[in-house]
Amino acid sequence: GIQVEQSPPDLILQEGANSTLRCNFSDSVNNLQWFHQNPWGQLINLFYIPSGTKQNGRLSATTVATERYSLLYISSSQTTDSGVYFCAVEGPGGANNLFFGTGTRLTVIP
Amino acid sequence: EAGVAQSPRYKIIEKRQSVAFWCNPISGHATLYWYQQILGQGPKLLIQFQNNGVVDDSQLPKDRFSAERLKGVDSTLKIQPAKLEDSAVYLCASSLRWIYNSPLHFGNGTRLTVT
Numbered sequence: 510g511i512q513v514e515q516s517p518p519d520l521i522l523q524e525g526a527n528s529t530l531r532c533n534f535s536d537s538v539n540n541l542q543w544f545h546q547n548p549w550g551q552l553i554n555l556f557y558i559p560s561g562t563k564q565n566g567r568l569s570a571t572t573v574a575t576e577r578y579s580l581l582y583i584s585s586s587q588t589t590d591s592g593v594y595f596c597a598v599e600g601p602g603g604a605n606n607l608f609f610g611t612g613t614r615l616t617v618i619p
Numbered sequence: 620e621a622g623v624a625q626s627p628r629y630k631i632i633e634k635r636q637s638v639a640f641w642c643n644p645i646s647g648h649a650t651l652y653w654y655q656q657i658l659g660q661g662p663k664l665l666i667q668f669q670n671n672g673v674v675d676d677s678q679l680p681k682d683r684f685s686a687e688r689l690k691g692v693d694s695t696l697k698i699q700p701a702k703l704e705d706s707a708v709y710l711c712a713s714s715l716r717w718i719y720n721s722p723l724h725f726g727n728g729t730r731l732t733v734t
Contacts, residue, residue: 513661542722550708552662552725595661606652606675607723609661 511536513610515596521616522586530581530613532596540599541572542607543581547592555581555594586617621645623726625711631732637699640729644692644713650674652723653686653696654710662710668694701733 512535522528534541543555556563556570558579563570567586572579583590593614597607624643632638644651650669654662665684667674670691679686683702688694698705708728714721 544725550728550730552710552712554722554724557722597661606664606667609663611659611661 511538511598511608513596513598513608515594515610515613517613518611519614519616521618524586524588524617524619526586526617527582527584528586528615530583530594530596530615532579532581532610534577534579534596534598537574537577538598540607541579542597543570543579544595544597544609545590545592546595546612552595583615586615588617588619591615591617623711623713623724625709625726625729627729628727629730629732631734632701634703634733635700637697638701638731639695639697640709640711640731642694642696642711642726644694644711645724648713648715648724649691650714650716650721651688651694652712652714653694654712654725656708656710656728658707665696698731701731703733706731706733 514533516531541559542557544552546552558570558572560572560574567584569582593612595609595612597609626641652667653665656662665679666676666686668688671688686696708730710728712723712725714723
């Protein structure tokens with residue numbers, strides 16, 4: 510099956526700092542999504558980004574499909590950004606069934 | 620719009636007992652997913668429905684897990700009998716379509732503890 514690797518596994522930032530999270534995947538994909546899981550367990554969809562670059566406020570994401578990686582940028586981090594960030598890609602069967610990586614746990618300290 | 624609703628929020632059972640979880644997707648969403656998230660791991664897809672038909676259940680342990688979506692709206696996931704390794708959060712998600720550019724919306728999950 511498709512492999513999804515995320516790095517770093519853990520990240521601690523001072524409030525206001527910037528960060529880059531990376532997702533590598535083992536096969537070409539039609540579908541890549543970034544999610545944020547807050548400390549209460551709620552998973553929120555951040556980006557649908559199989560290729561190219563998107564921005565939403567302080568967050569942006571870039572996927573280079575030909576090189577099989579995606580990056581999530583967080584600028585001017587806030588304590589509410591804490592949680593686990595997951596990259597998920599569509600499995601070989603298609604149909605929007607996503608395979609998740611193991612996540613990057615981000616802690617933003619005031 | 621109302622989000623994906625799941626119940627119960629928490630459940631504690633003994634091994635070999637049975638348990639059922641319920642999910643109500645966002646109105647109008649044709650595709651429904653059940654994911655299992657073990658502590659420290661990313662969610663793993665168990666089963667995917669398109670309306671009331673199964674699209675993918677390749678990772679569902681069918682000897683003990685079952686799921687249905689009889690009228691193409693609500694869904695239930697059942698475990699019978701439960702094992703210790705089934706302790707996890709069970710997440711339900713829905714999307715408008717089953718094609719690749721349809722974002723998934725997740726419920727708050729049901730945290731299952733098997734003792």
